[in-house]
Structure formats: C-alpha cells, structure tokens
Amino acid sequence: MTQRINKELIAQENVKLESFLKEDYEALGNKLARTGINIEDITAKAAAFQIAVPSWGTGTGGTRFARFPGIGEPRNIFEKLEDSAVINDLSQCTERVSPHFPWDKVDDFTELKGVSDSLNLKWDSINSNTFQDQPGQEHSFKYGSLANTSAASRELAIQHNLDCIKWGKILGSKTLTVWVGDGSNHPGQQHFQHAFERYLESMKTIYAGLPSDWELHIEHKMFEPAFYSTVIQDWGSSILAAMELGPQAKSLVDLGHHAPNVNIEMIVSRLIQFKKLGGFHFNDSKYGDDDLDSGSLHPYQQFLIFNELVDAQYRNQEGFSPNYMLDQSHNVTDPIESLMNSAASVQRSYVAALLVDRQALSEYQTHNDAIMASNTLKQAFNTDVSPILAMARARKGGAIDPIATYRASCYRKAVAQKRPSSGRSGSGIV
Numbered sequence: 001m002t003q004r005i006n007k008e009l010i011a012q013e014n015v016k017l018e019s020f021l022k023e024d025y026e027a028l029g030n031k032l033a034r035t036g037i038n039i040e041d042i043t044a045k046a047a048a049f050q051i052a053v054p055s056w057g058t059g060t061g062g063t064r065f066a067r068f069p070g071i072g073e074p075r076n077i078f079e080k081l082e083d084s085a086v087i088n089d090l091s092q093c094t095e096r097v098s099p100h101f102p103w104d105k106v107d108d109f110t111e112l113k114g115v116s117d118s119l120n121l122k123w124d125s126i127n128s129n130t131f132q133d134q135p136g137q138e139h140s141f142k143y144g145s146l147a148n149t150s151a152a153s154r155e156l157a158i159q160h161n162l163d164c165i166k167w168g169k170i171l172g173s174k175t176l177t178v179w180v181g182d183g184s185n186h187p188g189q190q191h192f193q194h195a196f197e198r199y200l201e202s203m204k205t206i207y208a209g210l211p212s213d214w215e216l217h218i219e220h221k222m223f224e225p226a227f228y229s230t231v232i233q234d235w236g237s238s239i240l241a242a243m244e245l246g247p248q249a250k251s252l253v254d255l256g257h258h259a260p261n262v263n264i265e266m267i268v269s270r271l272i273q274f275k276k277l278g279g280f281h282f283n284d285s286k287y288g289d290d291d292l293d294s295g296s297l298h299p300y301q302q303f304l305i306f307n308e309l310v311d312a313q314y315r316n317q318e319g320f321s322p323n324y325m326l327d328q329s330h331n332v333t334d335p336i337e338s339l340m341n342s343a344a345s346v347q348r349s350y351v352a353a354l355l356v357d358r359q360a361l362s363e364y365q366t367h368n369d370a371i372m373a374s375n376t377l378k379q380a381f382n383t384d385v386s387p388i389l390a391m392a393r394a395r396k397g398g399a400i401d402p403i404a405t406y407r408a409s410c411y412r413k414a415v416a417q418k419r420p421s422s423g424r425s426g427s428g429i430v
C-alpha cells in the first residue's frame, strides 16, 4: 500500500493560509495590471510549468568522505516513486521522474510503468551510467567507457546505452541523457583527439539505435572523476559532438558543470540559436559541482537563464523544447523538502522571467541604454511572485505551503517504519 499525503490534510492546511493568499494575490494582480500584465495569464503559465525530479535525488547524498543517511530513505525505484509522488502532490509541478540505470533497473519494466501510472507520474529522460563497474562486470570502466582504449569496454558501454533506450521505450520516455566520466588524471595519460574520436564512434552507434521521436542529450562536465582532462569537458566539446551526431543529438546544461564565473546564460543562448539546447540539470554551485539546492546561492543567474528561455519561447525559436530537471545532492536536508523547494525556486525564475517587459528591453538594447536595460530585468527579478506560485499550486490541489504541509503530514516518520535503514553510511556521491 502506497503511503501518500492525505488530500484532506492539504485542504486543511490550505484553509489556514487561504485568506492571506487571496489578499497577496489581489495586491500583486493590481500591481502587475499597472504595467499591462494580467496576473491570470501568468498564473496559467506557472500552473503549466513542469520540472522533473531525479530518482537518485530522493535519497540522501554524500561526498567523497562520507554519507549520513536519513531515516526512511527509499530503498528502490518503487519507493523513490512514492517519494516523487509526494513531491508532486504538494508541489504540482513535478509530474515526471528521471531514472538512472542500472541503479533503478527492475526485472519487469511493464510493472514499473504500471506503478508510475497509478501514482500519476511520467518518465523523463533516461540517464545511463557507465562511470562505475557493476558486480561481476567483465570489462572495466576504470579507464573510461565510451572512449576507453579497450574495444570490449566500449562495446559494453554502448550496449548499456542501447538497453537504456529499450527500457525507456517501455516507460514512455523520449530522451536518453549520456554523461561519461571518461578522461585522464595525468598530463600525457590520454591522447585528446584519439579519445574524442573513440567517444564519437561509440556515440554514433548509440545514435543509430535512437527511435526517430527521441533525443540524445550530451551532458558535459569540467572535471571529476577525471581531474586533469575530461573527454566531454565543456559546452564546446558537447556541441561539437551533438553537431557531428545529427539533429536528434543536443547538449544538456548542468549548472554545476562549468568553470567558475562562466556566463551560463550566454551559453544557453548559443545553444538555442543553433537548435542544440536539449535540457537542463538545475542545481546551484559555490565552488564546483556542488549540487546545492537550485537558486540557493545564485537566484539571479537562474533568472537570467530563464530570461533567455522565455525570450526563445516568445520568439517561437525553431527546435526549442528543452527538458527541465533537477540534479542535486541533499546531504543535510530531507530530500523531499529540498526537491520541493528547488522545484518552486526554478518555477519562480520562470515566472519572474515572464514579467520582463520585452518590448522596453529591446528598445533599451537598440539605444544602448545599459542602465535601463539592466533595470528592466531587475524589476522583473525583484517582483515577489510567491502569490502566483502558491495560487497555481492551490488551484491544482497542491499545498499553499508545501514544506509546512509535508511536516504536518509526518510522512517521513511513517515511511521510516516500513523502510528500515540500509546501514549504508560509507562514502559515495549519488
């Protein structure tokens, strides 16, 4: 029997906040009306916004040093789905889950699809994993997978990706996301060009196995586990590979996978321009691939990215339909709370970007009025759109205050009863 948040509890918690929300929503509506914006149009768009939850994000994360498991952690994909359903019940913007194979592999994918259907959840991009060896694996990925010097290891990695497509078809997914840890730790260890050639050759075989209505997303990452060079190190390598493969191959932007201070929103613009923006892994970062909660450190950067996305949407840019997904590691919080907070944070950036006066911005840009162009963006960013987000959630049956309602439900304590600790407290990034 699946544990869920009681609908009556959500309604009961919402009643406490309804009159305040109505007041705040009305006040914001009046404010927006003065600039010609109909709040109902914006709320409808906020309600339609969706961002996928990563299956692995529902468990407590860790670092190279240790992992401190929380209580009632999901032990398999079915329990991860239960937690994902709770997140969506309260947030009403996370109806899709992105699985990671073989972590989430099951014997019967039709059964898994049945369970997700019963929870009103859909499947987002399938993530393949060739950055670690599985028990009994014949050919190791220690020195890489798709770019390994060993043809047998490359073949194994290719086959795993083809399996991921096969499983994804049963689940109803339309995207395969490929990230490889391939690279080197010592100068001279790897021939840069030959490694990239081997990667491309492997990816061409995977691309050939892609159904015609699927996309192949290439995720780059600057470093780790390889600390000197990485085969798909930056968006340059990523877009080169995507161009080499064909129109169904696109680049995926993980916010934590860039060099510090890189202008990510401009990279996003370039990818949009050349029909190569596949999707996002949202998270936040202070030093590197920190996988912190989205918008917890750089909400303005997240807004500026959405400014580009909304701009492309309004221009009906050809080939523009990116997948949005969270990719975070929750080391000290309840993952359900972090994921709800983060989904709302990304949704907030989207909604704020909808408020940008694009005609005024365009005129300021034409006349090189830097101050007013910048202020136009800041005006939208500084608008507190919380009432719109809360109203969008409440109208769909979600919680006005997701975290307060989640805490009132005592869900974590309840599932802890039937999910005894796995005892896994060793190191490991998940």
Ligand SMILES: [Mn+2]
Binding pocket: 219, 254, 281, 327
């Ligand atoms: Mn990622």
